[in-house]
Ligand SMILES: Nc1nc2c(c(=O)[nH]1)N[C@H]1C(S)=C(S)[C@@H](COP(=O)(O)O)O[C@H]1N2
């Protein structure tokens with residue numbers, strides 16, 4: 001029997017509907033280019049394609065990760081205010097992102113591993129135990145949200161990959177398919193989107209691979225079917241729709257670093273005292289609260305978990 005569980009982030013239907021209608025209209029009116037190049041985004045059939053992992057959610061919440069008195073951001077706000085440049089550079093990509101085809105979906109695990117492998121997302125989901133965690137998320141653009149993510153610790157994927165002891169970094173890559181993702185036809189970007197962490201960061205308990213949110217499989221706009229969450233780092237480290245995971249001894253050059261290294265570095269740990277070259281990082285706008293701003297906290301408030309990772313590295317550009 002299907003039991004509908006009322007969760008704190010569920011919005012009444014009347015609150016969610018106008019936003020949805022607004023978004024569809026906006027896509028016609030504003031994103032004319034995207035609509036022209038990807039007519040299929042308007043097909044309701046595509047939007048309703050079944051997700052075989054639906055039965056895995058909601059996952060049991062791990063109460064260890066709390067929000068420091070912040071509220072969960074309503075789903076209708078979070079799922080409609082996204083950075084996902086593969087589907088456009090505005091925040092309103094949720095409708096365009098419906099073109100993302102999430103099955104079949106495979107993840108290539110390669111580089112300095114015992115045995116390279118390609119694993120289907122549903123096979124991977126069978127090998128791990130899903131849990132729900134409440135995480136804060138701080139974008140480098142000085143806005144923040146809080147999300148009930150579901151997923152599994154990154155270190156579980158490291159165990160499946162069985163990397164060589166000499167591997168120092170993990171490099172993540174997003175899918176590459178310019179036919180499906182209009183943003184990838186903009187050749188001035190260094191596609192595919194790439195990100196990276198050190199092996200020590202990957203082993204940290206906070207590093208989380210996200211496969212669901214709000215008690216359901218991950219919405220496409222959030223980076224279905226699998227994205228990263230590193231809540232002590234700026235949002236651009238949270239690479240979406242991962243299709244390749246490479247173990248390496250070379251520090252990966254990330255998407256934003258390739259595009260603008262003066263503004264976006266490899267470490268990108270949250271620090272209110274280190275301004276972005278073009279704006280302050282001292283405070284942040286909390287999504288869904290009519291523009292309310294709160295002070296930003298070092299490591300986004302997760303210092304007790306991660307500060308030790310960076311001891312003795314003060315000469316590195318740790319903060320942006
Ligand atoms: N592949 C890919 N991953 C990405 C991005 C992107 O444009 N493409 N944007 C990043 C940025 S800047 C942020 S803030 C988060 C946004 O995640 P959200 O849309 O779930 O809030 O995704 C990150 N991951």
Ligand SMILES: [Mo]
Nearest residue numbers: 139140235236
């Ligand atoms: Mo971001």
